[in-house]
Amino acid sequence: MTKSRFLLICFITILPYLDLLAVPVGTTKFHWKWASxxxxxxxEYHEVLFRVGTKTVEREDKNRVVMKTKQCSQDSCLVNAWFDTYLRYGKTSGPFWKDKEFVSDFTLFRNxxxxxxxxxxxPNLRSFPSFPDSPVSVGDVWKLPAEESFDFSSERIRVKVTPEYTFQGIFPWKEGNYSGNCEKITYTYPIFYAKPESEKMAPNVPYKIFGFATGTVFFNAERGVPEFKEVKLSYTFIYPNGTVxxxxxFVKGVYFLRNHVNAKDKESIREDILNDLIVGYTKDGLPNGRRIQRKQNPGKLFPNDKLLGIQRPETSGIQENTNTQGSPPETNETLEPNLRPxxxxxxxxxxxxxxxxxxxxxxFSLDSILFDFNDSKLKSDAESAVAKIAEILKKYPDREIRVSGHTDNIGKKEYxxxxxxxxxxxxxxxxxDNHKMxxxxxxxRGYADEFPIAPNDTEENRHKNRRVEITLVLD
Structure with missing residues (x-):
């Protein structure tokens, strides 16, 4: 082996360790390690309090933010994101109402x-947290610019802020069923904005904003992604008509890092869910009293259980219909003509x-079994169907569930x-209430006739449009 070739092999061998050696002992290098x-x-869950004069309104918001990396380089990642917002009024009781949806493309740099x-x-809170270029020790403090964006009906206001960060060390965190142990960073910053006198005032847009923010983020330096955050935001808005x-x-947010669920993955999950439904209805029967029959294929049933981390008993609950004589068993179960079991x-x-x-x-789409005409009370067959769906949904405890109501176009829109x-x-x-989810x-959310799945031109098609759908959100 030549000397130059030997030196090249040595350089390639030690190259992965150079980054580790560059970080002094007792310090931490913070940067995003997101991949394509x-x-x-x-x-996120927000406890919100609004006050105007002596009138107060309490509300709880929920935000679900899904951020996908489209491509990444050494310095940054191009991110495609969806923001779903939900709300409910009062003190954290009652169902969430699906409010708004936003999409965004932005660049997130490694710092x-x-x-x-x-x-x-x-996102309306931008560059939180930001990290210095050099490693930090416990107790180190740094300041880096960030921004808050306020979107009003006729104008957007961007406020530049400068958070002061402090690295606190490694601490545990816990929120509900989720917990972790990683690097804790705290930050605080004041907020102040005043519209220049030369600019035109809009009646529904504040001309002055002030307040403060204090936050804590648990950022896993080894994985290079955040795990949990807790933020308190306080704003005062002053409007041209004198309204204050x-x-x-008060915000808490839990992060989950996973791989992208593509169309093929979704179809595999749908097949598993369909198998689960068939198991349930084979055991309990259909609403009209008929039962369905199905042969078991042990090699193909539930092919994605291992991928999804679902544990099942050795038997699926569907037994192959055979007897010791080799002839078809006696059964009252019936199949549709030409239906392959x-x-x-x-x-x-x-x-x-x-x-x-x-x-x-x-x-999951449910139609005529749900309700009587012009009624919103679930029928017994519908309760049975919802029970089977609930058992399936419980296998995905961290996923978002959306329930949407739909009608045909007959009758008044408001009704x-x-x-x-x-x-x-x-x-x-x-x-x-019944299934403890x-x-x-x-x-x-109710959509009336906004999203038909068939033209409202026949009674059969209108029947298809009168439905409730339950969405297991995968992306």
Missing amino acids: NQVLELN GRYEVPNEFIM QEANF DDPNQIAEQLPVKVRTTDDGIV NQKLSEERAKSVLHSLV DEKHISF
Whole structure:
């Protein structure tokens, strides 16, 4: 081996360790280690208090933020993000109402700095936290610029702020069923904005904003992503007509890092869910009293359990119908003509619950079994279907669940809107009250006839549009 080749091999061998050697002992280097085709999901919960004069309004908000890396370089990642907002009034009781949706493309640099194009309003808190270029020790303090963006009806206000950060060391955190132990960073900053006198005042836009923020973020330096955050925000808005509005937010957020769920993955999950439904209806029967029959294929049933981390008993609950004589067993179960008993997709056509994939995830669609005409109370067959769906949803405890109500186009829009909301709420309450699902992960919304799945031109098609859908959100 030549000397130059030997030196090259040595250099390649020790190259991965140079970054470690560059960080002095007792210090921590903070930077994002996000990679391409990864997803970081943030679930935030906000306790909100608004005050105008002597009038106060309490509200709880929930934000679900899904951030996908489109491509990454050594310095940054281009991120595609979805922001779903939910709210409920009062003191953290009752179902969440699905409010707004936002999309955004932005660049996240390895040091935590954001670049957001002007056409996007999200994320509205930008560059929190940001990290210095050099490693830090426990107790070190640094300041880096950031921004808050306020989007009002006719104007957007951007406020430059300068948080002061302090590295506190490694501490445990816990929120509900989630916990961790990683690097803790605290920060604080004042907020002040005053519209220049030369600019025109808008009646519904404040001309002065002031307040403060204090926050804590647990950032896992080894993995290079945040795990948990806790923030207190306090704002005072002063409007041209003299109105003074105070807004206080107490925010907690948990982050989940995972790989992107592609279309093939979603279809595999849909097949597993369909198998689960077939198991349930094979055991309990269909609403009309008929039972379905299915042969078991042990090699293909539940092919994605290992991938999803689901543990099942050795038997699935569906037994192959054979007897010792080799002749067909006696049974009262019936099949539709030409129906293959080992084809789950054909069996699925008999089920009162339809399952399909969408951009968001997996949708369970329930139609005529749900309600009587012009009624929002669940019928007994609907309760049975919701029970089977609930058992499936419980296998995905960290996923968002959305319940949506839909109608046909017959009748007044206002009436259909209210009816669709009440029907969605009935299904949600069944999931929460009867099946003990966590209401913080479930929201509802009524859409009236806004999203038909068939033209409203025949009674059969209108029947298809009168439905409630439960979405298991995968992305």
